[in-house]
Amino acid sequence: MSGLGAFKGRWFVVKIGGELAADRPKLAGSVGAAVRAFLDAGVRVAVIHGGGPQATELTNKLGLTPRMVAGRRVTDEATLEVVKMTLAGQVSVDVAAAFRLAGVPALCTTGVSAGLIDARKRPPKVITGAGPEPIDLGLVGDVTDVNTALFERLSEAGLVPVLGSLSGDAQGQVFNINADTVATRVAAKLRAAKLFLVSNVPGVLADKNDPSTRIPTLTPAEAQEKIALGVIQGGMIPKVEESLSMLEEGIEAIHIVGISPAHALLGEAQGAGSFGTAFLRNR
Numbered sequence: 001m002s003g004l005g006a007f008k009g010r011w012f013v014v015k016i017g018g019e020l021a022a023d024r025p026k027l028a029g030s031v032g033a034a035v036r037a038f039l040d041a042g043v044r045v046a047v048i049h050g051g052g053p054q055a056t057e058l059t060n061k062l063g064l065t066p067r068m069v070a071g072r073r074v075t076d077e078a079t080l081e082v083v084k085m086t087l088a089g090q091v092s093v094d095v096a097a098a099f100r101l102a103g104v105p106a107l108c109t110t111g112v113s114a115g116l117i118d119a120r121k122r123p124p125k126v127i128t129g130a131g132p133e134p135i136d137l138g139l140v141g142d143v144t145d146v147n148t149a150l151f152e153r154l155s156e157a158g159l160v161p162v163l164g165s166l167s168g169d170a171q172g173q174v175f176n177i178n179a180d181t182v183a184t185r186v187a188a189k190l191r192a193a194k195l196f197l198v199s200n201v202p203g204v205l206a207d208k209n210d211p212s213t214r215i216p217t218l219t220p221a222e223a224q225e226k227i228a229l230g231v232i233q234g235g236m237i238p239k240v241e242e243s244l245s246m247l248e249e250g251i252e253a254i255h256i257v258g259i260s261p262a263h264a265l266l267g268e269a270q271g272a273g274s275f276g277t278a279f280l281r282n283r
């Protein structure tokens with residue numbers, strides 16, 4: 001028995017790092033198969049994907065210079081064009097194809113569509129790991145609202161909403177948002193039973209270069225300490241920070257999990273800390 005039946009009717013939100021979209025059969029056999037199993041158990045699923053590596057690659061090809069600050073992209077007009085081309089283009093179609101392969105009816109779009117994700121420009125902020133001065137990230141947004149009624153309707157129609165992490169406002173402005181951030185906000189608004197951040201690493205590692213050092217569970221205090229000590233760096237910082245903010249909003253289970261082995265996501269859904277890193281409010 002899978003144990004997933006306990007979550008029937010609840011939402012699972014799954015975030016896929018952009019890097020994972022490149023290998024469609026691998027994505028289908030891991031995340032796709034897990035989402036199929038969630039749906040079969042009556043769990044509602046929403047997926048958010050990134051596309052950071054593809055955006056960086058295209059930025060370089062165009063002779064522009066990518067700039068990341070603590071895992072977030074500084075986004076001027078030209079960079080936003082690149083992010084639109086990659087997230088809403090290449091990555092969206094690759095993810096759609098992988099889900100087709102897995103027999104998952106995914107409707108792939110971005111948070112801009114029908115106001116699924118509403119945002120406003122993020123004001124300059126002091127960013128962890130980037131010095132004491134406030135940083136203006138340009139056309140990067142903060143989520144202001146999630147159209148949960150539309151998520152519900154898509155789910156009731158038998159579809160899995162799959163969103164690239166672009167968002168917009170009613171004035172027609174488009175914003176780039178870190179996909180981990182969008183996934184966290186969507187999970188909170190949907191009151192999701194679980195949020196999974198699926199990445200190229202098996203979880204939070206005590207030594208980021210050694211996959212055998214996965215930490216099965218972390219409390220908020222332990223996670224903050226690992227950021228302060230520099231054990232958690234770069235793209236892992238937004239994942240962990242967003243996870244912690246979500247725990248503060250009262251949601252109990254966030255899991256950072258890898259794409260390998262293929263059954264890691266499904267296994268982690270059935271046993272917290274068995275294949276990834278689970279964030280728990282208390283232990």
Ligand SMILES: Nc1ncnc2c1ncn2[C@@H]1O[C@H](COP(=O)(O)OP(=O)(O)O)[C@@H](O)[C@H]1O
Nearest residue numbers: 017018199200201204205208231232233235236
């Ligand atoms: N302690 C850590 N444990 C695991 N990964 C870490 C750690 N510190 C930094 N990282 C880096 O974070 C990366 C994952 O973040 P990121 O590349 O943004 O993933 P994604 O594109 O899936 O959102 C890993 O590839 C790794 O290089």
Ligand SMILES: CC(=O)N[C@@H](CCC(=O)OP(=O)(O)O)C(=O)O
Nearest residue numbers: 018050051052072073177178179
């Ligand atoms: C503001 C910001 O940083 N946006 C991200 C959105 C894509 C993303 O998060 O992609 P991954 O999940 O593959 O890292 C970016 O432009 O890279």
